[in-house]
Amino acid sequence: xxxxxxxxxxxxxxxxxxxxxxxxxxxxxxxxxxxxxxxxxxxxxxxxxxxxxxxxxxxxxxxxxxxxxxxxxxxxxxxxxxxxxxxxxxxxxxxxxxxxxxxxxxxxxxxxxxxxxxxxxxxxxxxxxxxxxxxxxxxxxxxxxxxxxxxxxxxxxxxxxxxxxxxxxxxxxxxxxxxxxxxxxxxxxxxxxxxxxxxxxxxxxxxxxxxxxxxxxxxxxxxxxxxxxxxxxxxxxxxxxxxxxxxxxxxxxxxxxxxxxxxxxxxxxxxxxxxxxxxxxxxxxxxxxxxxxxxxxxxxxxxxxxxxxxxxxxxxxxxxxxxxxxxxxxxxxxxxxxxxxxxxxxxxxxxxxxxxxxxxxxxxxxxxxxxxxxxxxxxxxxxxxxxxxxxxxxxxxxxxxxxxxxxxxxxxxx
Numbered sequence: 536x537x538x539x540x541x542x543x544x545x546x547x548x549x550x551x552x553x554x555x556x557x558x559x560x561x562x563x564x565x566x567x568x569x570x571x572x573x574x575x576x577x578x579x580x581x582x583x584x585x586x587x588x589x590x591x592x593x594x595x596x597x598x599x600x601x602x603x604x605x606x607x608x609x610x611x612x613x614x615x616x617x618x619x620x621x622x623x624x625x626x627x628x629x630x631x632x633x634x635x636x637x638x639x640x641x642x643x644x645x646x647x648x649x650x651x652x653x654x655x656x657x658x659x660x661x662x663x664x665x666x667x668x669x670x671x672x673x674x675x676x677x678x679x680x681x682x683x684x685x686x687x688x689x690x691x692x693x694x695x696x697x698x699x700x701x702x703x704x705x706x707x708x709x710x711x712x713x714x715x716x717x718x719x720x721x722x723x724x725x726x727x728x729x730x731x732x733x734x735x736x737x738x739x740x741x742x743x744x745x746x747x748x749x750x751x752x753x754x755x756x757x758x759x760x761x762x763x764x765x766x767x768x769x770x771x772x773x774x775x776x777x778x779x780x781x782x783x784x785x786x787x788x789x790x791x792x793x794x795x796x797x798x799x800x801x802x803x804x805x806x807x808x809x810x811x812x813x814x815x816x817x818x819x820x821x822x823x824x825x826x827x828x829x830x831x832x833x834x835x836x837x838x839x840x841x842x843x844x845x846x847x848x849x850x851x852x853x854x855x856x857x858x859x860x861x862x863x864x865x866x867x868x869x870x871x872x873x874x875x876x877x878x879x880x881x882x883x884x885x886x887x888x889x890x891x892x893x894x895x896x897x898x899x900x901x902x903x904x905x906x907x908x909x910x911x912x913x914x915x916x917x918x919x920x921x922x923x924x925x926x927x928x929x930x931x932x933x934x935x936x937x938x939x940x941x942x943x944x945x946x947x948x949x
Contacts, residue, residue: 536560536905539612539636541597541627543567543576544728545841545890546641546684547618552884553891553898553935555580555587559905564610566595583885597623603630612636614904616897620730621645622817628665628679637677637904639897641684642731643778646738653739654753660741661778666785666914673913680900682916685853685873686712686794687778688896689917689929693855693871693939694779696922698787701869705789705859710779711761711870713770713797714851716877716889718843723805729834733815736798736806740774743784743792755803759795763852764942765874770797786918790859809833844887850876851888858947866946873929873939895937899929 536559540547543565551565567573573592581587593610596602597619603626607615615631617624617640624644631638643662650658665681672679682688690710698705718724725732739751755773762769772795783792798806809815814833819826854872861867873892880891900917903909908924917925928934 536901537611537613538563538616538901539595539607539610539614540565540616540618541567541595541603541623542618543569543572544618545839545887546894548576548579548841549884549886549890549894550616550618550898551576551580551590552583552886553895554901555584555590556884557898557902559902560589562589562591562610564591564593564606564612566593566606568594568596570594579885598626600626600630600633603627604634607631607634607636614639614901616901617641618894620728621734622730625664628668632668632672632675632677632679635675635677638679639683639900640681641688641893641897643681643687643781645734646776648739649751654751657741657749657751660749661776661781669914676912678904678911679914680904680911680917681914682778682782683897683900684893685896686710687782687917688893689853689873689939690779690855691782691917692896692920692922692925694783694787694789694857695918695920696926697855697857697869697871698789699922701861702857702859702867703862703864705787705857707791707793707856707858708779708783708787708789709792709856709858710777710794710854711763711772711797711856712795712853713761713763713767713772714849714889715767715770716847716849716851719846719848721838721846723801724838724843724846725802725840728840729837730830733806733809733830733833735777736775736796737810737815738776740776740794741780742774743780745790749781749784755798757795761795761797761856763797763854763874764870764872764940765850765852765876767850767852767874771799772797773803782916783918786916840887840890844877844881844885847877847887850874851892853892856944868944868946870942870944871939872942873937875937895929895935899925899935902928
């Protein structure tokens with residue numbers, strides 16, 4: 536396996552650091568539009584792993600499908616790993632296919648709200664552009680494994696596990712994601728790409744119901760307090776747009792699918808303020824003769840999430856709340872979760888916990904593909920694959936030694 540990693544930001548850097556600990560690939564080329572960033576990642580990997588010669592750095596323009604295809608051919612890549620923000624999904628996706636490589640990403644092609652009824656009906660949904668090419672990828676015998684980060688990604692693996700092994704009927708697959716992270720020295724410092732966070736939090740959230748299909752509601756709807764494990768505790772969660780709601784119903788049988796994110800009041804207030812003054816927009820505006828994107832300006836004014844590890848404390852939790860009927864015919868409610876403490880991810884790989892947790896899962900998936908445990912063709916989500924080998928490799932001391940948990944909760948009384 537020869538991997539072309541596109542993007543050496545926080546998640547891409549963490550991906551390279553995690554992958555360096557495993558022997559399943561022959562070469563990993565770290566690329567970025569700023570080759571100096573790619574070179575820094577390669578240098579950091581070699582510093583932590585003396586004698587490591589599988590890594591190299593190169594420049595790639597992620598906005599140009601032809602440039603991506605050229606890079607695949609130049610480096611003889613068998614797999615393209617997309618670690619940049621979702622506005623570049625389609626050129627990377629199409630470049631990989633043009634050059635005959637398999638493809639993985641952690642966020643899918645962007646949505647566009649319904650023109651007249653954005654908070655009731657879906658327009659172009661997350662991933663629609665990619666899923667529309669399923670027949671072409673399948674005909675060519677190529678695999679595009681989409682949404683294989685942590686959210687989406689691990690939560691989708693949890694969903695497949697729950698449907699296959701824990702429940703005879705699923706009432707709801709409800710992703711619940713939260714943390715208790717703090718960053719010393721900053722009044723506001725998101726642990727993940729603010730560009731992506733704005734996109735998913737201010738777009739109309741999507742909900743799926745068996746009898747209704749996909750529909751949308753206003754951002755930050757239906758707040759609920761969820762008690763997260765791992766010492767995190769109660770966090771208020773709200774609906775935001777996310778890929779799991781679009782992926783899970785395609786492969787799994789459930790009455791309802793939702794995604795709620797534990798943002799916190801302060802974070803929501805900041806996002807609402809950005810929206811009110813138009814700083815969430817991506818269209819270029821003229822600033823004294825210079826064309827700039829307001830959202831890019833916001834991102835440039837905030838610290839790079841990859842640099843926050845030493846100042847960060849606390850933990851992040853990704854998980855799936857599942858309700859329904861257990862395989863014994865009795866009501867059941869469980870929360871499958873993966874908690875990462877920042878101190879642990881910094882100790883293991885020198886990466887802050889949010890980007891580390893996101894990057895971990897595609898590395899696990901690539902190892903399963905490299906060993907033939909997972910295989911397939913077409914545009915597929917994580918739900919299309921057997922969950923057990925993934926969860927075993929993730930948790931095993933001989934694998935990635937990052938345990939997940941299954942917590943039994945008291946079923947709701949109807």
